[in-house]
Amino acid sequence: MSYNFLTGRDYLTKRKQKEKKKLISVALGFPDLVFAANAIPVFPIRMEKFKINLYLMALNSATSLFGWDLTTKILGIARQLDFLKVVEKVLDDVVNSINDKYNEMYDLGVENGVPSDLCYGVNALYGMHKSRGSVLDANLNFAMRCGKWNKFSESLQSIVPNQIWVNIPPREAENEDKTLEIMVNNVKKAISELEGITGNYITDNSLKKQFRIGNQVKRFYKTILYEICSSDFYPCNPATFAEILALLTISFQDYNSNAQRYLENMSQLVTEMRERIKKGIGMDVSDMPRILIAPMFGGWEPETHEIIYELGGRALYADWEILGLIDEISVSENSDPVEDYARFLLDASKKGIGCDSDALTNSYLNFVKNLEIDGIIINQLFGCPSLSNSYEILKSKIKSELEVPAIVINFRKIGENVDVVKAQLRTYMEIFK
Amino acid sequence: MDDLEILSEYSLYLKEKKEEGKKVIGFIAHDNIPEELIDAAGFIPLRMIFAGNDDLMNASHDYLPPSTCAFAQSSIGLFSLKPSQFNFLDLLDYFIVSNHCVSDICASEIISKYFNIPRLNFYISYTKNDNSLKYFKLELIDLKQQLEKIRGSEIPSKDLRESILKYNKFKKRLLEINNLYMKGSKKLKIIQKALLFGPDFIQDLEQIIQEYKEKSPINQINSKDLVLTGCSIFINDYLIDLIEEAGGNVVFLDTWIGNHYSSQIIDDKLIDAKKDPLNLIIKRFHDNIYGDHSVPNYLEFKISQIEKIYHDYKLKTGKKLGVINHIIKFCDHISIMSAHLKNQLQEKGIRVLNLERDYSRANRGQLSTRIEAFMEML
Numbered sequence: 001m002s003y004n005f006l007t008g009r010d011y012l013t014k015r016k017q018k019e020k021k022k023l024i025s026v027a028l029g030f031p032d033l034v035f036a037a038n039a040i041p042v043f044p045i046r047m048e049k050f051k052i053n054l055y056l057m058a059l060n061s062a063t064s065l066f067g068w069d070l071t072t073k074i075l076g077i078a079r080q081l082d083f084l085k086v087v088e089k090v091l092d093d094v095v096n097s098i099n100d101k102y103n104e105m106y107d108l109g110v111e112n113g114v115p116s117d118l119c120y121g122v123n124a125l126y127g128m129h130k131s132r133g134s135v136l137d138a139n140l141n142f143a144m145r146c147g148k149w150n151k152f153s154e155s156l157q158s159i160v161p162n163q164i165w166v167n168i169p170p171r172e173a174e175n176e177d178k179t180l181e182i183m184v185n186n187v188k189k190a191i192s193e194l195e196g197i198t199g200n201y202i203t204d205n206s207l208k209k210q211f212r213i214g215n216q217v218k219r220f221y222k223t224i225l226y227e228i229c230s231s232d233f234y235p236c237n238p239a240t241f242a243e244i245l246a247l248l249t250i251s252f253q254d255y256n257s258n259a260q261r262y263l264e265n266m267s268q269l270v271t272e273m274r275e276r277i278k279k280g281i282g283m284d285v286s287d288m289p290r291i292l293i294a295p296m297f298g299g300w301e302p303e304t305h306e307i308i309y310e311l312g313g314r315a316l317y318a319d320w321e322i323l324g325l326i327d328e329i330s331v332s333e334n335s336d337p338v339e340d341y342a343r344f345l346l347d348a349s350k351k352g353i354g355c356d357s358d359a360l361t362n363s364y365l366n367f368v369k370n371l372e373i374d375g376i377i378i379n380q381l382f383g384c385p386s387l388s389n390s391y392e393i394l395k396s397k398i399k400s401e402l403e404v405p406a407i408v409i410n411f412r413k414i415g416e417n418v419d420v421v422k423a424q425l426r427t428y429m430e431i432f433k
Numbered sequence: 434m435d436d437l438e439i440l441s442e443y444s445l446y447l448k449e450k451k452e453e454g455k456k457v458i459g460f461i462a463h464d465n466i467p468e469e470l471i472d473a474a475g476f477i478p479l480r481m482i483f484a485g486n487d488d489l490m491n492a493s494h495d496y497l498p499p500s501t502c503a504f505a506q507s508s509i510g511l512f513s514l515k516p517s518q519f520n521f522l523d524l525l526d527y528f529i530v531s532n533h534c535v536s537d538i539c540a541s542e543i544i545s546k547y548f549n550i551p552r553l554n555f556y557i558s559y560t561k562n563d564n565s566l567k568y569f570k571l572e573l574i575d576l577k578q579q580l581e582k583i584r585g586s587e588i589p590s591k592d593l594r595e596s597i598l599k600y601n602k603f604k605k606r607l608l609e610i611n612n613l614y615m616k617g618s619k620k621l622k623i624i625q626k627a628l629l630f631g632p633d634f635i636q637d638l639e640q641i642i643q644e645y646k647e648k649s650p651i652n653q654i655n656s657k658d659l660v661l662t663g664c665s666i667f668i669n670d671y672l673i674d675l676i677e678e679a680g681g682n683v684v685f686l687d688t689w690i691g692n693h694y695s696s697q698i699i700d701d702k703l704i705d706a707k708k709d710p711l712n713l714i715i716k717r718f719h720d721n722i723y724g725d726h727s728v729p730n731y732l733e734f735k736i737s738q739i740e741k742i743y744h745d746y747k748l749k750t751g752k753k754l755g756v757i758n759h760i761i762k763f764c765d766h767i768s769i770m771s772a773h774l775k776n777q778l779q780e781k782g783i784r785v786l787n788l789e790r791d792y793s794r795a796n797r798g799q800l801s802t803r804i805e806a807f808m809e810m811l
Contacts, residue, residue: 113772117500117763143559143728147534147765150559154729155773163729169568170532170556174575185564355532355556357542382500385765389539392496
């Protein structure tokens, strides 16, 4: 999965130039319609060149030659040596490489006149489009709660002239059927525009096929969150585990541009994690408090999970689950897949990407309850008007309903505030001792 | 009349209305709130159009992070600190939670939740097409039902039609005011006051228009004429004074307090007794291309609008207009588009100053310097 993420550029070039596929930029976990159009969704940072760890290259070559099962068996011999350390090092390098690129893209956004009061994520996304956006054939935007997000998407017109919009109604009005009808029409409009750009028909079958793949990906994602995260034994140390969760958050946005391959990666990941736990390879984390760090998709300090680990805790990232984006899309033989997708989007809107801050904060609370989270670190993203503004409501709910200790840490750019965060977390983690 | 006098007069006006048994409905002002519906229900719309200061912004930090739109911060600060000139906010019966921008959502939710003002919901689609209009109708019907529940009876279509006519007339007068050549600060005060008092201010507007038509135009030679776009200048803000102190004169307000509001006139011929008046409000929403809420054509419309204002003015007076794009810090909508707006207008030979600021006193000197430098360039 890491290798596929980091080598996106070569993969995308091949598919665009040799197979004449259309590249369509996406973000936030909405790649399904693009896949169904037989086009390539891309979270645009993947069009960049990344530094790739040597072990990762070797691992990928071995997997290509022997397949995943045999490779893991071969590596099993090496496990007695320092396999865990190798995995840690590889993942650490991958996440660092992605984060360096994020900062580079952020700087590019700033250099190109993006206002200083924009959040890290939007700024970096602007930089990504500025850097390689000219090769994109279109941009698929979902209009929702965050005005900055909507306006940012509009501003991309100067880089990517073809824009496809899916408007998600701000709430499900009293008349639910009518709202659904509107949502269905919005999706249909986007489908027709996608068909125009790609020259491919989006059929019920292509949608259903994609939703089924997506649903399996989501099932594996939820397994990692609910089964592995709640386990008292982790397949690796909690900092590495948090890095896997961070990588999932980033890569989930476009399924590394290949849904089937991503599904296989997820399946292998879950199998491997379960196997390791079963064999007792990994780490006993029963006495380490579970700390949720959220939200992080708009930018966060990746050192945080390392600091928490050093202070005796285990950090978790679960943004897409909290926002309802890894809920399955109901698919059945006789159902209308456009309506199924419309329902999925409306449900996500009700969970947090819509206009109700109460709904958003309740989604946080539900996750905390369901996963028996011990503490919450609220990532106060500079310039985020959308989620940050709900933190006071969230904090008061956490205090009154859950009695789970919460703390707010500030984030503006990767690497900028590490010492302050470290000091804050040192005090915070004392609570759990 | 200064801002304090306007606020004091408004306070008396609202008290009178309350004594008449009218309910007061507040909202963070934007161009898609159907005020006609509130008026037809027999209620008073109270537009939150008040600027802030350090104290008001700081007072909001118990509820919002400092990296939030300074206007939203200040609106919350007004409820938190309750400065005496804003005592009339105690008269609010309901507050509309809407989604002009995400700061509107959050600030309105906070005002309603923490200051115990029951909320009414009214949301708008982000894009504008046939589906958005259908959604707008659903929301209109929902708001109408919420208002009818409060008043205990249906809002007759006839009353809504009359309110639409009344607001149409009001907006026509405001448009005339915006097109008059007068000192920008005076024009702004008139429009701000009108937006507080609503159509009850029509007679005063007509009187002002008459007076100005009789007067000879003021000496235009020395002023550096400007169009103000971006964020509105709200009541109690010193920005327009700084512009005038630097030798500038805002001749056209291309903001919500100004053209975005007053341009939303429904063609009188369409106001037909046989047609559902809600459809007229939907048409108004559809035709509103100057507001900053909708995507994806905001920038395109904005550029062509300013270009038109610029060329019309040049044709009429022979003078070139400068553009001040007023950006309230952390504004969701205006801030991100500012560089694009400036670049595209400058390519057309129109000078633009992107003026970003919050309401802190410490900014005043820096703002003056930037405005003065821009005036020099003009």
